Amino acid sequence: MKGSHEMQLMTQYVTETRWVPTRREDALRIIADEVGEDDPAGILDYVLAATGDGKVVTVGSCRFKQEPISKPS
Numbered sequence: 001m002k003g004s005h006e007m008q009l010m011t012q013y014v015t016e017t018r019w020v021p022t023r024r025e026d027a028l029r030i031i032a033d034e035v036g037e038d039d040p041a042g043i044l045d046y047v048l049a050a051t052g053d054g055k056v057v058t059v060g061s062c063r064f065k066q067e068p069i070s071k072p073s
Contacts, residue, residue, distance in 0.1 A: 034060025
């Protein structure tokens with residue numbers, strides 16, 4: 001798709017000020033820690049869909065967003 005950018009999932013705990021790049025496996029662990037075993041994979045799918053549209057999603061005490069991956073020039 002023309003103009004599309006590769007996106008990176010970012011996380012930020014509500015007590016922090018810095019956003020951190022996060023791998024899918026780590027996001028699943030964070031979600032499981034926040035909500036227990038209530039379908040972390042399904043919640044992550046929702047988070048990825050919603051944040052792909054520019055939204056910030058909060059799960060427990062962790063926020064998720066996506067931003068374009070910056071590539072070295």
